[in-house]
Amino acid sequence: MALTLFGVVLNRTGWVWLIAGWAALAGVAIAQPADMQMWSVKAQDRPSDAGDAVQLFWSPIAPAAEFICYIVQRAPAAEGPFETIATVVSIDTQYVDAAALTGDVYFYRVAALDSVEAGAADQTTSPADSLSAASPARTVDTIYTAVAGPVNSTAQWFNLRRLNQFLVIIILSAAIIYFISQARSGKQLYVRKIAGLQAMEEAIGRATEMGRPILFLPGIHDMDDVQTIAGLTILARVARTVAEYETTLNVPVSRSLVMTTARETIKEAYAAAGRPDSYNDNMVHYVTDEQFGYVAAVDGIMMRQKPATCLYMGAFFAESLIVAETGAEIGAIQIAGTAQPAQLPFFVAACDYTLIGEELFAASAYLSGEPRQLGSLKGQDVGKVMAMCALGLGAALLTLHSLVPGWPILANMADWVGKVFQVR
Amino acid sequence: MGFVLIFAFFIPHHPFDALGEDVTVFFDIVAVFAFILGGGNLLRMHGNHIYTRHKDRWFSAVTLAGFLLMLFAGLFKIGQEGWCGAVDQPGAWFNNIYTATFDPLQSTMYALLAFFVASASFRAFRAKNREATILLVAAFIVLLGRTPAGDYATDWLPDSLSIFKVSNLANWIMSVPNLAGQRAIVIGIALGVVSLSLRVILGVERSHLGTDKS
């Protein structure tokens, strides 16, 4: 299914890109100046924006011996007065006037500054200054373009430049929702085992047998990080098992919002397990927002309470190794999960099990065992297939292109596969 | 709410263009209010320790004193002229307490990492199975590549084999297989986030809100 869907996208976006590409080529062809007299600037509303910018393009001026820079000027009317709005020092031949207001009409022209006499001693630093005080005595020669305009900046309702991303998202979401609804209608879906998650229940059981608490850390980020949300969804499953086993759960947190949310989560999990009375607010306590202050406190808690099981699920940074090593020292079973690529090595090295990246987000669905949730994991797999197909296709095209450089069609196709993944 | 934000990304028109930023500001404001709850929890917990003569009551007293002192110094900008300056300007109490306590505590805690890195390498880097061996070898080469010892050891290699000089090999590992692994992880994460976000937005995953009534 993924393939057919993918095929359709390729076709649709393909047309859009083909047309856009030709238009751009045509634009470049028109903008080529015949000679200096016809040097001109093209001004247009920047497409797909909030109506706050005008784009300017001009062709490079024939490189004079002492070319300095371009100056962009703007006026409310064709006859002026023109006001300098920018100096383009580099070899760029375009400029975006981001100060244009929606609805107002503007006229633009560009000037090229050439220093006629090399190295005049009294020259000012800023070319803009030298222009505003331009007089015949100056050694700066200025060549203007024809005035371009009128242009006004308008806002659009859809960002066409993000069309490719929009389509990718639609397909991916459609795949996920499709599998969720499949699962809801009772179809059995297979999901492979994840070692770290299978070990979770065992680890909780071990703590119960040993009569020691379970420590759960939801990371050091606030609720505005999706990793924290993933951590709390796992906490919900863990708390439910803990409630059934009647073990002690200890959740020190470093953010107040996380504290509030975690309390709600655990309270409901206990209620769902039929033990609402065993819940109390002290299971979750706020420590401090400071990263290392939190670590200092957690280390202390570990050394004093000697939890049998430590679960680290969320966004972790430099503290990952400090807590994991302390946990190893007290002989706890440790299961970690984070999507922080830089910290994964430390967890992998120091913990018994580690949920790597994607597994963290899949964990709650997996633990819940609900068909609907498992369905969403299938949807993710469609994304992976799509990614691998794109990689294969791109690699094949680019390799062919480098083998047969004479075939522009290969280059265009390869280029276009890249554009599907363009990010703006 | 989630859906609105996803679509807003594709709508450049006002007011959707800045919605993402607005929501971030919203979040910051709600977080400050939430802190009153968090700070309240801190006060209550340690206050309780003192009240019930818990064995940790003296430590709790220290914590409370630090907390209240910092709040007092910061919220009233003690030792500072007027109300306009930044709260952490030099000379203010707030800043002095920060440099005398917070700063050394923080950097020392961070520096402990050096020790834990050593103990983790001793404990975890053992060639127990094939995965662990690969981990070990990669780490070893990269470590060796960053010390002069590695250069001494493989300096004799001819130019045609220069890729096997430890520092070159370390660079190659960093820029090729490491990059590949990172990309797989990162793409996987993105798909995981997309799926989790959809579950949350569609209400399939509601456990975080405590309405897990399945």
Add this chain to the structure above:
Amino acid sequence: MNVSDWLALQVAALLTLGIVSFLYKDNPIYKICESIFLGVSAGYWFTVLFWENMVPKLYENISQAGSRPYTEAGVPSLLYVVALILGIMMLLRLFPKLGWMSRWPLSVVVGATAGLWFITYMQSNALSQLRATLLPILDFQAMDAATGTGLSGWFNKYLGNLVILVGTSTGLCYFYFSKEHKGVFGGLARVGIYFLMVTFGASFGYTVMSRMSLLLGRIDFMISEWWPSLFSGWS
């Protein structure tokens, strides 16, 4: 160095030693340092949040004391009044009967986070990483430019892109949930795990040096600032 600076230096040094003592074992001195750290840092962050978020973002926007975009029109922004209401709803948790209302701001926060990250991850992780991985297996054009002779040249020329492509795809196979890791697919997933292990090993080795320099910084403070101060005293 005046008396107060000298004292601050001594306090800083004592706290440093107190934290380090944890390496030996948990002890009361560490516990005191920990308590100070907790109190001071919680106070610090609340103060910073208050002055950085509450005052400029809420108070100034509603009272028009600031010059934020939404207040430019001269109308106190309703958007921020909404934020204020959400914040107050948060506080209603303090009253058990109204506690349910605090779920509203929580839902808004969680929903918004989900939506925002959906886009961010899609854009900056999935799409741009994929685009960067679109490479020719063998780039015959670039080969002449590749550096190195003999085997090294061969490495640079042929292996780089191929390894990146294989590593990324097999790594994705490892994360594939719908199929058991068996047979050919299991083999691919296994190669994927090997790549992940190389990644973890390499990043571990790479970070060791920067961790060491943090420790050096601390030791340097003790040796070159604190130790001399013991003898020089204050003036």
Add this chain to the structure above:
Amino acid sequence: MFWERLLRLDRRWIFLFVAVSVLLPLLFNLECHQVPTPIVRGIFDKLESLPPGSHVLLSFDYGPSTVPEISPMAHAVIRHCLERDLKVVFMALWATGQNLLTSTVDSVVKLEFPHKVNGTDYANFGYKAGNQGVINVIATDFYKMFTTDISGMPARTMPLMEDVENMSDMSLIISFGGGFPGIKEWVQFAGDVAHVPVAGGCTAVSAPLLYPYYPQQLIGLMGGIKGAAEYEAMLTHTYPKFDPLPKRGMLAMGPQTVAHLVIMFFIVVGNLAYFLSRSHKAKA
């Protein structure tokens, strides 16, 4: 059994080992002996080969967070240039670089080389906004960007700048800092365009990204503390008068190297213990 006991070694021994191995080199000011690699030697040899009076442009393109790694390089290079009577032109592409530059001029140039005259032997032009645009402009005309130095002294009248019109009058450009804008931009917009040799000093983290430019577009590169230490070693070897000065690169390199070796030692010992105790068990 010895190996088994080693396997369960109390980690506090490891901590002690690390602490001692970092402390000892620091306490005894152990300077780690460095064998200069060709990529660092390239810069040193270039400076050695320039005739006295040649102009060298040093650009400070870094910020406070990378000072520990980069400032030792900058100090060593400045000493080398001034000792060889080269004329040094200082500037910065990073706003944060200006403060670092000024304090470096105060602490190194003015203190250690009091006979060198500002405006004749060296000049500090400070920071100019514009990133690679700045390079682009001074490639054709230095005075379009820098009319005066940081204290307001007109650039044109400086004896130092007598024969300088643009970048091609410089004999060497050295950029300190691996971020943007930095070494890469100097290579692209100055080295490749004006055909001036470019060299650089950057953090260890960004060095791999710049290796591909050596040796065609970069004549040399100092990466991280290690690069700084190598340069210091060459400098003190050739000019023993600098020996008493603090060599921060070499000093920091010692404990770092020892710590690295200690960690590798532990990995090796851990594995040895693991295999030997296992084979012992198998025999029993």
